Amino acid sequence: MGIDRLKPAYIPKESEEIPESEQEKQRESSSRQETTTRSGCTVRFNPKAHEEANAARKLTAEQKREKKIRKLKEDTSTGVNVAVYRVLNLSNPAKKFKVEMNAKQLFMTGCVLLYRNINIVVVEGGPNQQKKFKRLMLQRIKWNEEQATKDGTEQGEKIENRCILVWEGTVVQRCFGDILFKLCPTETFAREFFKKRGVEHYWDLVYGMCILEASEDS
Secondary structure: OOOOOOOOOOOOOOOOOOOOOOHHHHHHHHHHHHHEEEOOOEEEOHHHHHHHHHHHHOOOOOHHHHHHHHOOOOOOOOOOEEEEEEEEEEEEEEHHHHHHHHHEEEEOEEEEEEEEEEEEEEEEEEEHHHHHHHHHHHHHOOHHOOEEEOOOOOOOOEEEEEEEEEEEEEEOOOOOOEEEEEEEHHHHHHHHHOOOOHHHHHHHEEEEEEEEEEEEEO
């Protein structure tokens, strides 16, 4: 019984031309199989190792969450950016929710003090956090959907509701923890709330603005 001979690979004759499509396939196959390093050495491409390396670089859900938090949180060790807003009417629950949730999602600290038409929103954080929160307060929330009154009472003269940026600046350290709401029955109570945290001047700034507005209207 004779030994089967291996058939030689087909070699085209010199007169035969290899189709352009076949040449392109050969070039693609060669480029996939081999990669030339900077040193000039040619190494064989390993698809499995490539996939494993990509998988190792992928972040887990928890790692992605931590990365997002690190991006949102800002280094305030050299100074804390503070913004003080006044809203004439902050009785709408949906708008209260937006203020609170955005502050929490941006990892900002501060407070919302409620007293008649002197509703004060104080937020502490980094410059990028403040930029996003300012856009929320002055552009995104439509405060004029509700009316306010000049004296903050139900019987007062109706005026358009609005939000005012009273002051923004930098302080050495934070004075508040997680955002909280405080309903104050009197002006004295409201000022004392800020005084306990060493920032009664926030109240003085806003209250002084209200007194000035009242004197101009009279």
